[in-house]
Amino acid sequence: MTEVINTSLPQEEEVKLNGFKRALQTFCGWFGFGVFGRNSNKKRKKLFFDVIGYILLLLGAFTMIYPLWWMLAASLADSDMTLLRTKFWPSGTPYFGLFYNYERSITALDRTWGLENSLFRSIGNTLIYSLxxxxxxxxxxxxxxxxxxxxxxxxxNFAFFYCLAAIMVPFPSIMIAQYCFYDALNCCVCPLAMxxxxxxxAILTAFFIRQYLYGLPTSILEAAKIDGAGYWRIFWTFIIPLAKPAIMAQFILSFMGSWNNYLAPQLFVRENAWxxxxxxxxxxxGLGNIDNQPVVMAASVIAIAPILILFAVFQKTIIGSIMMTGSKE
Amino acid sequence: MEDNNISVVSGSADVAIASEGVTPPKKKINKAKLHENLWGWAFVALLVIGTTVFVYISFIMSVMLSFTDYTGRGGTFWEALGTIHPDGAFTWYKEMFKPEVMGVGGDAQYVWGTMLSTCFYLIGIPIGMVLALFFSVLMSRDIKFSGTFRVIYYIPTVSSTVSISLMWSNLFAQGGLIAEMLDMVFLAGATTLAQRSCIIILTVWKGLGGTIVLFVAGLNGVNESHCEAADIDGANAWQIFWHIKMPQIYPTIFYVLVTSVIGGMQIYAEPALVFGDWGGAGGSIATKDNTPFVGYIYGVFNADHEWAHASALGIVLAIIIFILTLVQFALDSRRDKE
Structure with a gap:
C-alpha cells in the first residue's frame, strides 16, 4: 500500500525529511492527508472519514437501541437484584416461566385498581383516547x-391567525380551568374529557397539512369546479387522496402523541376503569412491592411495543413527512 | 358569524351591481362567491369553535379562576368564577413573592425553586442540538444506510415517555447499570446536580432523533452549487460547513430552539416519574429539589387542593413562556439586521 503512494511522490522532497517526519508522512498518507508537501488523496480521505463516521453513527445507534433492549431483558428478570445486574440478558429468569412478569403486571394492576382485567381495559381506553x-x-x-x-x-386570514395564536397558550396554564370545567359538566368520571x-x-396539524396543500396545483380543483363538483365533493375525492402523505403522517404523529400522553389523563381521568x-x-x-421493577418493565414493554411496531411499519411515511413538513411532535 | 359574512358579501356585491346600473337581482358570479364563503367558513368552523372553547375560553376561565379562592368545594365552578379571593384578587400572585416562614405565608421558595429546576432542565436543549447537528452532518454525508440510522435514532422519540422514564430510573438506580459503570450515585442520596443530570440525559436521549431528522432535512436542502463553488475556491470542509451550510439551516435551528424551549418549560412527566409527584408539605427532599414548575402546579392542584392557586401558577407559566419566546424572536430579528 505504501509503495502505491510513494510512486506518486516527488523523490527530491522525500530526501529532505528526517525519519520521524517521513514516518508521519507515510502514516497520514494512508488516510489520504497530505503533510509536509505531499498531495492529499481525496478518495482515501473520504474513505477515512466514512469509516470514522460509521463508527460514531454505530456508537450512537447502539446508545439509542441498547436501553430499549435492556428494558426487554429486564422485563424477564426474576428479581430486583437480577434486574439491576442485567446487561444483555438477565442472569436469572422467573421460575414460573419466562413471561411470568407479564402475568404479574396484569394481576398486580387488577389488585390495585380493584377491577377485572384492568390492563386490557386500559389498553382499550388508550386506543379509544388515541384513535x-x-x-x-x-x-x-x-x-x-x-x-x-x-x-x-x-x-x-383572521381565522387562520386566530387559530394559530392559540399555540402560544401552553396546556399546563389552562389545564386547571379545563379540569374544573369538565368537573362541573361531570365529564371526569367518563372518558369524554379525553x-x-x-x-x-388541532391548529398545528392543520398548519402542516396546509403547507403540503400549497404545493398541490390549483388547476385540478378548478377543473373539478367547472365540471360541477361541489366543495364537499372536491374535499373528499381530491384533497383527501392527494394530501394523503401529509394526512397520514399527521395522523400517526398525533396518534403517537395521544398514546404517550401522561399529564392530561392524569388530570382529567379520575375513574380507575377509564x-x-x-x-x-x-x-x-407506585406499588413499591418487592421485586416490583421487573413487573414495571414488563408493563412498559407492553406500552412501547405497539407504537414501535406501528413506527416500524410506517417509518418511511413518518420520517419522510417530518422532513417534508418540518413538524415534530 | 357565517350569516354576517354572507350578508356583507352579498350586500357589497349588490351595491356594486347597482352602481353599474345593471339590474339583475342575482348574478352567477355572486352566487359562486357566496358559496365559497359559506363553504370556507363551514370547513374551518369546527377548528375555530374548538380553538375558541378549548383554548381561549379556557384561558379566560383560567385567569378568572386565578382571582378566586376556589378549592372545588362549596359551590359550583360557575358560581366561583364570578367571585374574587377574600384577601384581594391578586392574592395568589402576591403569594409567589412572599417567602414561607414557619409553615405560613407565601410560597416564594417553591415557585422559584421549581422554576429554577425547570430552567436547569433546559440545559439539555443546547446539548441535544449540538449532538443532533453533529450526527446529522455525519448522516447527510454521501454514505450508505443513512436512512436506517435516521430511523434508529428516531425510535426513542416515538417511545412512551412513561416507559422510558421508568427504564432510565432503573438504569440510574443504586447498583443499576449506569450508576455501576460510572461508579456514581444518581438518584437517592445524590447531589441535586447528579439527580438533575439524569433528567437531562433522559431528555437529550429522547429528543435527539426528532431534531436530527429536521436537521438532516435542512442539510439536504442546502444548495449544492454553493458548496461546490466554495470547494473550487479552496474552502475546506469546515469552512464550507460553517459559512455556507450553517446560514442556510439557520431557520431550522431557530425553529427547533423555539419549539424545544416552549416544550422544555412544560417538562413534567420525566421528573415526576423518576422522582415522584410533588406531595405537598410531606413530600421527600429529592422530589422537592427536582420537581419542575408544571409538577408544582399539579402538586398544588392535586395534593394541596388549591385549585385557584394552581390556576394562577399556570398563568405565570404562560407569561414566562410568552416572554421567552418573544426574547428569542427579538434576538432573531436583531441577527437579521446585521
Missing part, C-alpha cells in the same frame, strides 16, 4: 387546511 379523537381531529384539521390553502373567503377536545382538530395505559404503568410503579 377516536385523532381520526376525527385529523379529518377536521384537513378540512380547515383545505379551506385555508385553496379557498378564498372573507376573514380567512375524547371531545381532540375531535375539534385510565389509559400510561397511568396503569405509573400505578404499577
Amino acid at each position: 377516536v379523537p385523532v381520526t376525527i381531529g385529523v379529518i377536521v384539521s384537513a378540512a380547515a387546511a383545505f379551506a385555508f390553502a385553496k379557498l378564498d373567503f372573507k376573514g380567512k 375524547v371531545i377536545p381532540g375531535c375539534f382538530g 385510565k389509559p395505559l400510561t397511568l396503569a404503568i405509573s400505578a404499577i410503579d
Whole structure:
C-alpha cells in the first residue's frame, strides 16, 4: 500500500525529511492527508472519514437501541437484584416461566385498581383516547387546511391567525380551568374529557397539512369546479387522496402523541376503569412491592411495543413527512 | 358569524351591481362567491369553535379562576368564577413573592425553586442540538444506510415517555447499570446536580432523533452549487460547513430552539416519574429539589387542593413562556439586521 503512494511522490522532497517526519508522512498518507508537501488523496480521505463516521453513527445507534433492549431483558428478570445486574440478558429468569412478569403486571394492576382485567381495559381506553379523537381531529384539521390553502373567503386570514395564536397558550396554564370545567359538566368520571377536545382538530396539524396543500396545483380543483363538483365533493375525492402523505403522517404523529400522553389523563381521568395505559404503568410503579421493577418493565414493554411496531411499519411515511413538513411532535 | 359574512358579501356585491346600473337581482358570479364563503367558513368552523372553547375560553376561565379562592368545594365552578379571593384578587400572585416562614405565608421558595429546576432542565436543549447537528452532518454525508440510522435514532422519540422514564430510573438506580459503570450515585442520596443530570440525559436521549431528522432535512436542502463553488475556491470542509451550510439551516435551528424551549418549560412527566409527584408539605427532599414548575402546579392542584392557586401558577407559566419566546424572536430579528 505504501509503495502505491510513494510512486506518486516527488523523490527530491522525500530526501529532505528526517525519519520521524517521513514516518508521519507515510502514516497520514494512508488516510489520504497530505503533510509536509505531499498531495492529499481525496478518495482515501473520504474513505477515512466514512469509516470514522460509521463508527460514531454505530456508537450512537447502539446508545439509542441498547436501553430499549435492556428494558426487554429486564422485563424477564426474576428479581430486583437480577434486574439491576442485567446487561444483555438477565442472569436469572422467573421460575414460573419466562413471561411470568407479564402475568404479574396484569394481576398486580387488577389488585390495585380493584377491577377485572384492568390492563386490557386500559389498553382499550388508550386506543379509544388515541384513535377516536385523532381520526376525527385529523379529518377536521384537513378540512380547515383545505379551506385555508385553496379557498378564498372573507376573514380567512383572521381565522387562520386566530387559530394559530392559540399555540402560544401552553396546556399546563389552562389545564386547571379545563379540569374544573369538565368537573362541573361531570365529564371526569367518563372518558369524554379525553375524547371531545381532540375531535375539534388541532391548529398545528392543520398548519402542516396546509403547507403540503400549497404545493398541490390549483388547476385540478378548478377543473373539478367547472365540471360541477361541489366543495364537499372536491374535499373528499381530491384533497383527501392527494394530501394523503401529509394526512397520514399527521395522523400517526398525533396518534403517537395521544398514546404517550401522561399529564392530561392524569388530570382529567379520575375513574380507575377509564385510565389509559400510561397511568396503569405509573400505578404499577407506585406499588413499591418487592421485586416490583421487573413487573414495571414488563408493563412498559407492553406500552412501547405497539407504537414501535406501528413506527416500524410506517417509518418511511413518518420520517419522510417530518422532513417534508418540518413538524415534530 | 357565517350569516354576517354572507350578508356583507352579498350586500357589497349588490351595491356594486347597482352602481353599474345593471339590474339583475342575482348574478352567477355572486352566487359562486357566496358559496365559497359559506363553504370556507363551514370547513374551518369546527377548528375555530374548538380553538375558541378549548383554548381561549379556557384561558379566560383560567385567569378568572386565578382571582378566586376556589378549592372545588362549596359551590359550583360557575358560581366561583364570578367571585374574587377574600384577601384581594391578586392574592395568589402576591403569594409567589412572599417567602414561607414557619409553615405560613407565601410560597416564594417553591415557585422559584421549581422554576429554577425547570430552567436547569433546559440545559439539555443546547446539548441535544449540538449532538443532533453533529450526527446529522455525519448522516447527510454521501454514505450508505443513512436512512436506517435516521430511523434508529428516531425510535426513542416515538417511545412512551412513561416507559422510558421508568427504564432510565432503573438504569440510574443504586447498583443499576449506569450508576455501576460510572461508579456514581444518581438518584437517592445524590447531589441535586447528579439527580438533575439524569433528567437531562433522559431528555437529550429522547429528543435527539426528532431534531436530527429536521436537521438532516435542512442539510439536504442546502444548495449544492454553493458548496461546490466554495470547494473550487479552496474552502475546506469546515469552512464550507460553517459559512455556507450553517446560514442556510439557520431557520431550522431557530425553529427547533423555539419549539424545544416552549416544550422544555412544560417538562413534567420525566421528573415526576423518576422522582415522584410533588406531595405537598410531606413530600421527600429529592422530589422537592427536582420537581419542575408544571409538577408544582399539579402538586398544588392535586395534593394541596388549591385549585385557584394552581390556576394562577399556570398563568405565570404562560407569561414566562410568552416572554421567552418573544426574547428569542427579538434576538432573531436583531441577527437579521446585521
